[in-house]
Amino acid sequence: MIRLGLRLTVNGGREAVVRLILLVVAVGLGVGLLLTAVAGINAVNYQNDRYAWLNTTASSGSAHDPLWWLLRGDRYDGQLIGRVDVAPTGADSPVPPGLAHLPGPGQYYASPAMIRLLHSAPANRLAGRYPGHLAGTIGNQALPGPNSLVIIVGHTAAQLAATPGAVRASAISTFAPSSCDGKDCAISQGIKASGIDLIFSVVALAMLFPVLIFIATATRLSAARREQRFAAMRLAGATPRQVSLIAGVESTAAAVLGVALGFALFLLVRVPIASIPFTGTPFFPGDLTLSLPDVLIVALGVPLAAALAARFALRRVHISPLGVSRRVTPKPPSAWRILPVLAGLAELGFFVVHGRPRSTPGQIQAFLPGFLLVMVGLVVAGPWLTMAGARLMVRLTGRPGTLIAARRLADNPRAGFRAVSGLVLALFVTTVAVVLITTQNTKGSDPAYGPGTGSILVDQFADPSSSGSGRALVPSATLLAQLGGIDGVQGVMTVRSDGSRRLPASMFGNGGYLGMGVPAGLVSCAELGRFPELGRCPAGAAVVVFPAFPLWGADVSHLTWPAANVPDDRLASLPAFSVHAGTNGSLAAIEQARTLLETTYPNAASPATLGEQQTESNGRDAQYQQLADVVILASLAIAGCTLAASIAAGLADRKRPFSMLRLAGTPLTVLRRVVALESAVPLLVSAAVSIGIGFAASAMYATMQLERPMVAPDVVYYLITAGGILISLGIIAATMPLLNRITGPEVARNE
Amino acid sequence: MDRSHGGQAGDAGGDGTQMTATVIEARAVEKSFGQTPALRGANLTAKRGEILAIMGPSGSGKSTLLHCLAGILTPDQGEIWFGSARLDTRSEAQRSELRREKFGFVFQFGQLVPELTAAENVALPLLLNGARRNAALTEARQWFGRLGLDGLEHRRSGELSGGQAQRVALARGLVAGPELLFADEPTGSLDSVSGEHVMNLLTSAARERGTTVILVTHEPRVAAYADREVVVRDGKVASLTGVAP
Numbered sequence: 003m004i005r006l007g008l009r010l011t012v013n014g015g016r017e018a019v020v021r022l023i024l025l026v027v028a029v030g031l032g033v034g035l036l037l038t039a040v041a042g043i044n045a046v047n048y049q050n051d052r053y054a055w056l057n058t059t060a061s062s063g064s065a066h067d068p069l070w071w072l073l074r075g076d077r078y079d080g081q082l083i084g085r086v087d088v089a090p091t092g093a094d095s096p097v098p099p100g101l102a103h104l105p106g107p108g109q110y111y112a113s114p115a116m117i118r119l120l121h122s123a124p125a126n127r128l129a130g131r132y133p134g135h136l137a138g139t140i141g142n143q144a145l146p147g148p149n150s151l152v153i154i155v156g157h158t159a160a161q162l163a164a165t166p167g168a169v170r171a172s173a174i175s176t177f178a179p180s181s182c183d184g185k186d187c188a189i190s191q192g193i194k195a196s197g198i199d200l201i202f203s204v205v206a207l208a209m210l211f212p213v214l215i216f217i218a219t220a221t222r223l224s225a226a227r228r229e230q231r232f233a234a235m236r237l238a239g240a241t242p243r244q245v246s247l248i249a250g251v252e253s254t255a256a257a258v259l260g261v262a263l264g265f266a267l268f269l270l271v272r273v274p275i276a277s278i279p280f281t282g283t284p285f286f287p288g289d290l291t292l293s294l295p296d297v298l299i300v301a302l303g304v305p306l307a308a309a310l311a312a313r314f315a316l317r318r319v320h321i322s323p324l325g326v327s328r329r330v331t332p333k334p335p336s337a338w339r340i341l342p343v344l345a346g347l348a349e350l351g352f353f354v355v356h357g358r359p360r361s362t363p364g365q366i367q368a369f370l371p372g373f374l375l376v377m378v379g380l381v382v383a384g385p386w387l388t389m390a391g392a393r394l395m396v397r398l399t400g401r402p403g404t405l406i407a408a409r410r411l412a413d414n415p416r417a418g419f420r421a422v423s424g425l426v427l428a429l430f431v432t433t434v435a436v437v438l439i440t441t442q443n444t445k446g447s448d449p450a451y452g453p454g455t456g457s458i459l460v461d462q463f464a465d466p467s468s469s470g471s472g473r474a475l476v477p478s479a480t481l482l483a484q485l486g487g488i489d490g491v492q493g494v495m496t497v498r499s500d501g502s503r504r505l506p507a508s509m510f511g512n513g514g515y516l517g518m519g520v521p522a523g524l525v526s527c528a529e530l531g532r533f534p535e536l537g538r539c540p541a542g543a544a545v546v547v548f549p550a551f552p553l554w555g556a557d558v559s560h561l562t563w564p565a566a567n568v569p570d571d572r573l574a575s576l577p578a579f580s581v582h583a584g585t586n587g588s589l590a591a592i593e594q595a596r597t598l599l600e601t602t603y604p605n606a607a608s609p610a611t612l613g614e615q616q617t618e619s620n621g622r623d624a625q626y627q628q629l630a631d632v633v634i635l636a637s638l639a640i641a642g643c644t645l646a647a648s649i650a651a652g653l654a655d656r657k658r659p660f661s662m663l664r665l666a667g668t669p670l671t672v673l674r675r676v677v678a679l680e681s682a683v684p685l686l687v688s689a690a691v692s693i694g695i696g697f698a699a700s701a702m703y704a705t706m707q708l709e710r711p712m713v714a715p716d717v718v719y720y721l722i723t724a725g726g727i728l729i730s731l732g733i734i735a736a737t738m739p740l741l742n743r744i745t746g747p748e749v750a751r752n753e
Numbered sequence: 754m755d756r757s758h759g760g761q762a763g764d765a766g767g768d769g770t771q772m773t774a775t776v777i778e779a780r781a782v783e784k785s786f787g788q789t790p791a792l793r794g795a796n797l798t799a800k801r802g803e804i805l806a807i808m809g810p811s812g813s814g815k816s817t818l819l820h821c822l823a824g825i826l827t828p829d830q831g832e833i834w835f836g837s838a839r840l841d842t843r844s845e846a847q848r849s850e851l852r853r854e855k856f857g858f859v860f861q862f863g864q865l866v867p868e869l870t871a872a873e874n875v876a877l878p879l880l881l882n883g884a885r886r887n888a889a890l891t892e893a894r895q896w897f898g899r900l901g902l903d904g905l906e907h908r909r910s911g912e913l914s915g916g917q918a919q920r921v922a923l924a925r926g927l928v929a930g931p932e933l934l935f936a937d938e939p940t941g942s943l944d945s946v947s948g949e950h951v952m953n954l955l956t957s958a959a960r961e962r963g964t965t966v967i968l969v970t971h972e973p974r975v976a977a978y979a980d981r982e983v984v985v986r987d988g989k990v991a992s993l994t995g996v997a998p
Contacts, residue, residue, distance in 0.1 A: 399886070400880065400885055400886035401880070402877055402880040402881050405869065405873060405880070405886075406866055406868055406869060409868035409869055409873075410868040413868055656866070656867065658864070659864060659865060659866045659867065660866075662858070662860060662864040663866065663877075664849075665820075665823070665825045665852070665858070666852055666853065666856075666857075666858045666878070667849045667850065667851070667852030667853025667854070667856065667881075668849075668853065668881055669846075669849060669853075669881075672881065
């Protein structure tokens with residue numbers, strides 16, 4: 003019986019072969035995506051683990067020979083460099099991964115990408131920051147990705163002990179960023195556990211769901227013909243068990259071939275996928291791997307699931323020797339299906355009106371059910387909305403093509419909606435993600451000091467708003483002169499510390515954010531005059547009170563700072579919170595100034611332009627946005643494949659009446675209209691509805707949680723969404739030749 | 754031949770004089786499918802208002818002849834004339850237009866669009882010809898009483914018996930007032946009582962409207978409703994009753 007089932011699968015005529023190919027492709031795509039997603043999550047974990055050693059902090063343990071340790075985020079041309087300064091206190095000092103032994107004083111180890119950068123950049127812009135010479139290469143086990151810029155610089159214990167921010171570490175951390183939620187981590191790189199969950203949820207919901215629907219749709223292809231064949235076998239004496247076995251063999255064979263195709267697809271895309279910086283850093287191809295349990299679960303689980311699904315599908319029909327009948331006639335969906343989505347939107351609306359809970363857990367409890375209700379509600383309401391829309395079309399239309407299409411959708415709205423339900427979820431999830439990321443980015447990227455600040459390099463020695471973040475110091479006149487002498491540096495300004503001065507929050511129009519006011523220092527009006535982006539002095543003033551650190555969310559270019567009665571000579575003797583170097587924005591000027599500042603005043607915070615701080619702050623969101631774009635494109639393409647399969651199934655169901663209509667003179671354009679409307683209308687309507695509800699939910703969330711109006715996403719989102727929908731429509735259009743072929747006169751003659 | 758079922762050969766059009774003009778004609782038509790010849794020089798003429806039965810065993814080429822006459826297939830050799838115009842040299846689009854506007858069709862089964870109600874199925878040819886929906890449905894509903902289908906207007910094809918579905922198909926074939934009705938085994942899937950019912954309705958409606966009917970059947974009982982019978986054997990047409998082809 004198994005042999006007969008296999009023979010029917012591969013040698014059951016053209017229709018059976020087409021069905022087998024489509025099923026294999028659908029299962030292959032699904033398995034390929036599943037494996038890529040699983041390998042991707044494994045890769046994120048491997049990458050996170052490689053960040054762990056950078057989390058090394060001061061240890062309270064009593065190791066024999068602790069290691070002096072100073073981690074800094076250095077920068078070059080907008081790229082972040084992980085710089086670690088180390089100094090052993092004895093032979094047993096711990097050694098970071100990727101190194102055979104610690105660099106001695108005057109030596110440094112660098113990652114391969116860092117070595118290339120050191121070779122390509124002039125020494126006064128980069129290499130000059132690192133005392134000594136290159137002693138070796140850092141191994142991959144210490145690098146999050148192949149392009150990671152990491153450098154480990156060796157010092158004597160006495161040198162490093164005198165450097166602000168250096169700590170004594172008794173052990174190298176094995177504490178990955180994924181474990182950092184709620185705990186103190188030294189670095190902000192890598193992805194936290196919540197981030198991994200988010201990625202997994204987005205991929206699972208937005209990509210795997212459409213693939214599962216694609217597989218389900220492909221199994222419906224020529225289902226009627228297949229069931230008739232089973233009935234004929236029953237007439238010839240086959241038992242229900244034997245029929246069930248043959249159905250199981252057919253499905254399992256397709257699943258086994260699909261699994262093989264899926265593994266092949268995964269191996270094909272593994273290297274290109276690894277090079278995409280989903281987390282901001284590309285993966286090593288070797289990190290995109292599958293564990294043995296992963297492989298076994300997919301290789302055995304998918305065929306087993308296919309066999310069970312085939313058995314379940316047969317239970318829905320009654321196959322007797324006299325033919326096939328459906329066990330259950332589906333009832334039309336009722337109006338209550340609209341309630342969950344309305345309830346979800348109402349729940350979010352309630353918190354807009356009454357305000358959000360104060361605590362973070364309370365906020366999660368408030369928003370999560372709302373979003374989940376909307377997501378589930380969209381899928382639940384879909385068939386009813388499809389039916390309502392189709393019935394309206396039936397009532398209004400006078401065109402035969404529209405009438406047939408609308409009747410079909412109204413008769414079986416579940417099937418009509420099923421083909422696009424994955425797309426609905428994908429579009430909702432990605433719309434919410436992209437809109438909120440855009441809104442968050444806009445909130446974070448308000449110009450800190452107005453336009454043009456990307457060329458101002460700030461070396462923040464001390465931050466009075468944060469204890470233990472460096473100490474104010476008196477910059478030498480030599481340094482300031484050298485800084486001013488760099489070609490392309492147009493001005494130097496020092497923010498001096500003078501007691502506990504503050505500026506009132508009302509000056510910045512953002513009392514809620516700045517609370518009790520802003521810690522402030524003093525600047526010379528002569529220096530401030532070279533930085534029009536940073537405000538101005540009142541007429542006649544020589545010294546003004548100025549913020550001690552850059553203010554996020556406040557454009558200060560229009561402000562006039564209050565005058566301070568401090569003599570010039572006293573000002574010059576005061577220690578400084580920070581030094582600002584205004585440049586012409588050229589790479590040479592910024593990097594030479596940075597190298598000079600870093601080498602003169604090494605401390606925990608490396609000099610950075612305001613633009614760089616802003617970019618790094620928004621970097622993670624940009625990565626999620628990139629992932630969202632990939633999800634939109636992939637899910638739309640899969641939805642297009644599902645639509646094509648459902649069109650093919652629908653055409654096969656109506657081959658005879660359509661061919662009869664055609665030979666009775668019905669123009670092919672009318673039949674094309676039927677097919678196009680049946681598939682494109684649910685696609686476009688559901689896309690519009692899910693995007694609309696996504697915007698509505700995002701607007702409410704932005705109002706509540708981000709305390710600002712929603713900001714529409716940029717043009718890339720619209721281009722990608724429109725592009726994906728066009729691809730789906732193109733796939734639908736590609737099925738039109740099938741319509742021409744299977745409704746030809748020979749069908750009417752031979753069927 | 755028994756004409757008692759209502760055949761009344763020669764009564765078409767009332768006095769029989771209308772049955773003089775040729776409506777459609779096949780001249781030495783040849784058609785092969787691959788290496789298999791289906792028609793080998795078939796000749797056939799149908800007069801206006803005539804009910805013509807084409808008989809023959811399975812595989813004799815009778816359906817192929819009907820499809821060539823209707824412009825569904827184009828012959829490899831020979832000519833098809835509809836009135837004074839040659840049909841087989843026209844493009845597929847022109848033949849489709851002709852079939853839609855001048856011809857009606859009734860087949861053995863499976864011709865109703867399953868999504869549409871019975872009334873919408875009947876109105877479909879009118880809608881395809883550009884009629885307004887309400888006018889088309891009003892016109893379609895008039896056929897339900899005539900064909901004994903009252904109360905079934907809102908049923909779908911799956912909710913109709915075989916005989917009811919064939920009567921709906923008959924109404925759809927005639928609703929647009931075609932000059933020619935092609936019927937390919939119209940009672941093939943029906944029991945004898947339903948088959949007789951459908952044939953009575955088909956012939957009476959056609960005679961009432963002066964529609965020429967070309968009927969393909971292998972059942973002598975069905976062919977007996979025709980004014981004239983021809984038989985197709987080995988791809989050629991031979992006359993059985995009435996005027997020679």
